Amino acid sequence: MDVLMPQLGETVAEGKIVKWFKQAGDVVKPGENLFEIETDKTSMEVPAIAAGTLTDIRFGVGDVAKVGAVVAVIAGVGGDVRAKSVEPKRHDTPKAPQQTPFVPAKAGTQKSQTQKQLDPRFRGDDRSERRGNEPLNSSSQSQRDFAYPDMSPWREVRTPERNFGPAKLSTGRYVTPLARRLASERGIDLGRISGSGPHGRIVAADVDKAPVPSAAAQASTSQYYLVADVEIDRLQAMQTEAKSAGAEFSIGDFVVKAWAVALQRVMPEAGADIGLITTIDGRRATTIIREAATTTLTAIAREAAGQGSASPSGATSAVAMAAASGIREFTAILTSPFVSALAVGQPRRAPIENDDGSIKFIGLMTVTLSCDHRSVDEALAADLLTTFKTLVENPVAALV
Template sequence: MPVSVTMPRLGESVTEGTVTRWLKQEGDTVEVDEPLLEVSTDKVDTEIPSPAAGVLSRIVVGEDETAEVGSELAVIAGEGESTGGGGEAAGQQEEPAEQAEEAAEEPQAEAEQPAVEEPAQEQAAPAPSGEGTPVKMPALGESVTEGTVTRWLKQVGDTVEVDEPLLEVSTDKVDTEIPSPVAGTVLEIKVAEDETAAVGADLAVIGAAGAAPAEAKPEPKPEPKAEPKPEAKPEPKAEAKPEPKVEEPTPGMSYNEPSAEAETSARPAQAEQKAVPSAPQTQRPSAPAPSGGEEAAGYVTPLVRKLAGEHGVDLSSVNGTGVGGRIRKQDVLEAAEKAKAAKAAPAPAQQPAAAAPAKPAAKPQPSAKRGTTEKLPRIRAVIAKRMHESLHEMAQLTTVVEVDVTKVAKLRARAKESFQQRHGVKLSFLPFFALAAVEALQAYPIVNASMDLDAGTITYPESEHLGIAVDTERGLMVPVIHGAGDLNLGGIAKRIADLAERTRTNKISPDEIAGATFTLTNTGSRGALFDTPIVPSPQSAMLGTGAVVKRPVVVNDPELGEVVAVRSMVYLALSYDHRIIDGADAARFLVAVKERLEAGSFEAELGL
């Protein structure tokens, strides 16, 4: 029985989606849960799996077309079943008719042009070269419409394996290798190096092993690539290539990172996070590494060169771990981290008194985007529209309190090593803020509520679904910790780390970025004291946590009275919809969070 493939609901308030690419074509066989097509919405880009096994009999919605939630996208028929209303009978009727037409045309063709057969046979000889599998330019990120071939790793006549790197492509967002979709022989190269091709365009043709004629080699007439070939062939590529986004987290602001203390401006935790995605690359052979400097002098992609400029890395001193010793983004980041670690290394013990004079802060490098114009990414347009609507729909107001988190800082310092061993994640300030906020939401549910002015109702959710703002390459996204009120400190810390990592690597599911009732944004991750967050509709409030900094504060000592002491301080800013939340409600909520943090009673949560 035919099964209909429908547009799923890909997030709260999402009513439609755009088909960006069909992974299967009509007549292809599919398995249950095998990716069938890719869909893009205002909130997420994702693959739609097949709901049943069978044959893709009909595609209803083409690429770049938009369909409403619940509408039919395609039809899957079981093997041997009809492909749709009367299709089988129609096929049986059309088949003899087509055969009759062919039979009627054949005598005429033979009578008029008796010598046509020989040229036809001659053309049939090289046919295998045209019957190969095309290698197409993939979609390498949202809003990316084209890519430039920077280097061919294989030439016409070379044999390739499945997933073996075939060429390197550069876009305005990413540099990456394109793997071969099949095993075989390169029959044709259609786009030469330094040429640009649109997404979906054919780049090359791969035929069966040994099927390529020798004369097919000069057909594309590429420039001789004697140097890359011997360097590229020795590298085994058994493992599947990681997605570009997995290789490298965004170097910019990440709202889910721990709040920055003044004394930890070097941020070694972030350095470790950046090193994690590049770990798989170290498994690749790096024998050609000595030629990395030479390769860098020959060609370095614009993205790598820009990254090196931003981090002050000398490319001539970097050994590349890419194909043929090519310098990759991971190499630049690792070199930058090593340089930073070397600068931050403590002075030798025998010279404690000879403190080196403080060096002036490094001058920031000018961005390569100065004086340029680029296409507005769709997700940025969506964010802009929603922020504008939210700001105009609500009567938003922000209330700020100052919190002394010295006790939390001391507990964190005592427990962070054992906490990481026990839970597998680092202990930042953010889980403390999140836990205190969730407990305050339970005490003051109006802050967690939503209002429908047209219906004249206020809805109080049964649970606290906490959104965590995360900065990604595609823009700001907010994954959700559903049922955060049921989690302890360790559970919240693990959920934050997991959601943040999968959001950055584009492995988050649509359901995990929908349904937030309250949002937490760590605006202090890069040193900001506080800001005034914009509440995302239909939520009624959003809490921003500033940087944790040490400074002198007047405290009341039981024995000495009022004294000035160095304390760890942070600002908490609550933006809220004044139509539903009064200023007194906001103040009560913030005071509850403040008292919970200043009490610092988290020993049981930390196992102390």
Template sequence: MSTEVVMPQMGESIAEGTITRWLKKVGERVERDEPLFEISTDKVDAEIPSPAAGTLTEIKFKEGDTVEVNVVVAVVGDGAEGAAPASPSAEASAPTPAPPAPSGAAPVTAATAPAGTSPASQSAVSAPPPPSPPSTAPANAPSPQGAVDTAPIKAAVSEVAGRSYDDQRPGAKEEAQATPAPTTGIASGATDGAASGGNGGAQTAEDLRRARSSPLVRNIAKEHGVDITQLEGTGMSGRVTKNDILSFIESGATPTGATPTVAAAATPAPQIQPPPPTVAPAATTAPSAKAPSKSPVPATPPGAGDRVETMSVMRRKIAEHMIVSQRTSAHVLTVYEIDMTRIARLREQHKAAFQQNTGTKLTYMPFIFQAVTAAIRKFPIFNSQVSGDQITYKRDINLGLAVALDGGLIVPVIKRADDLSIAGLARAANDLADRARAKQLKPDEVGGGTFTVTNPGVFGGLFGTPIINQPQVAILGVGAIEKRPKVIANEEGDEYIAVRTMAYFALSFDHRIIDGADAERFLGYTKQLLEAGQFSV
């Protein structure tokens, strides 16, 4: 008996995956739960295990193909069957068409797109979906007044019982009486696969475009006032991709089938071609200030000895996410130099016993994580998200940890980090980093982050200008922790030069909702907690 292997759905908003590598060949034996192939989605790279033991008899898609979820990609026969006679040529030949998708579109081979082009068939890539904000979300967050409170630093760091942060969040009492939004929230106005359109029957093409577009695409469309149902998508089954929505916004065109509401009849404006940025559209829903074109300066053609490589799936997604973040958030940077001497002494004092008791190394990062979560509880605007003119204050503090990989990076998430001790944070961070490098992360371990910490200092960098991980509103970069000569003062006020363990902390924040004063208070409070060094190991 044969077992069909399908492209798994690696998350609620994931509609497709790209096969990056086959780990078995046709005719080879495979055991149940043994890794069969590797895939890349817009959330995670993962090894997919075989659902049954037997012989791999057929491979329907080759490496680089992008396949919709639940489409059969391979067949595993039981041991008695052996490989089908035609199977050995399956890998070399073109992929066998899978069961037709709703629109009859064939799978897309993204890896064959020429460098420097924007292939219409490229799959949509979505950042972690922005949740639907509750109706009780305040329009603005109260800013703490006066100087940063330096009082009970130890209590502020170690306090987790009762989750006192819940009471500090604006709108907490109102939220307790309201029905909570889903954890994986979808942008308001979005339609799911089981959308209620009043028909109760087959969905229209417009419904399908809306339902099959990613939450990120729907959010971009909402922020720019674009009706996504009027766009012709180039993705699978007519799906509107991120490239589609960004290209439309840049061109200032009118959606297909949409009727201009103002001044369209007054002036029969000519068809606007995408290249000329100086032509103003007659009446559109796009913003007045257009973004620059995707390739303002065309790349020079490759010369003799040049090497041309097609971007990997991960690199392409990183590139798209970075561009979207720069267009979405008003990035501002502030940098503090923090004295980590007391943390260094505390770590040196406990690291041997810590590793013996927990089985994991004690680094500087758990102390930084705990200080950051304490600062977030004090300044909850840093644990929020923006949707249109609404701000959603997230209850849980889910810390993203940027992990460098060969040819890219990924950001696994420590869920409810403010509930964890130093040991718990160390175990969680090391486990996620190890499994990220081994491509063993689960989709829910790379989604739902509310604040990100990146550590370029591990490579020796003093500080950088990190880009915010959408839909978050801030990211903290930790520079190299090293000894430097500093002027310090004793209790009597006498100043002298001493060797101290120092590091630069760079905070990028979204100036749309976070003022500079609040950013200074947030990072200043983090500095005070770390320099006090009152942590329980």
């Protein structure tokens, strides 16, 4: 059977194929997605409506096909299963059928010549092709099982999950799917665009006219933040014991190591080189602590004092320490090459409630994790911050 380019709206004449879920030669079942299409008004995933083998793909990714064009061919049982792949960037459209010369119909014969028998699936009834009391065989039963009226390519469209944000903005304006995707890819704020479509709808042409923000601006708009309070009583106790033994390190030194260990456990591909961001005489300074996950605390303390590498090459994450006392929490702005940064506020004493309702004071510090969503998604960032919190509250775990 032929797989056609569906009609996505009364004024839509063509659609662009943005993704193929199947390849030529794959076996498909009714309801399985074949390809995804996109127009200026909407986007949808087109499913198969019959079982068989996808034998011919006639339009590739990026190609535009007219409504009703044969996009692919599915061969059923006994069909030709020789797979044919589409040639890149093929834009041919169905040729108009040749018109036969007009021949006047004989009286009383035109109705019978033009009347067509509809398939049972599209008649709206349950009539089968059986005659009389003929039993329903397995072949006809199989055909009936795969007759899904709601799987027609002309049915109501289904929006893919990946839709690049809501269709209605907080300003009340509506945005087409294509415009949302283009704006997301280019880092353009839709809230600052005036729509030229019907009723002020923002369309792709409006996004094309909008200025693309600079790289620095895009990096800023792509950031998101997670905040957590971390208990440090055990860490401070270990710090005191180490000092008694002649080995001194700061809470910042331990944070660098614990953050490197968390990265190694959750995102091993990120490496264990950490950028330590501090403020010296009012100026921002960055020291790179190499292989911080396996470096001793005393060695990290020496490198943090100014002996570490200043080249950020290879480091993708950083730790930023509060510039002055009394700073409870702050946010680190990401700069290249860092895709995540942990901002550490000053330690403080804070009251918490015990299980029995009594109050006690503990040592706390607030940390804020900044991430670039293009490199670190929210779930991964939450896992990182949770792992770091566990390591700091149980400091021995970061050393073994």
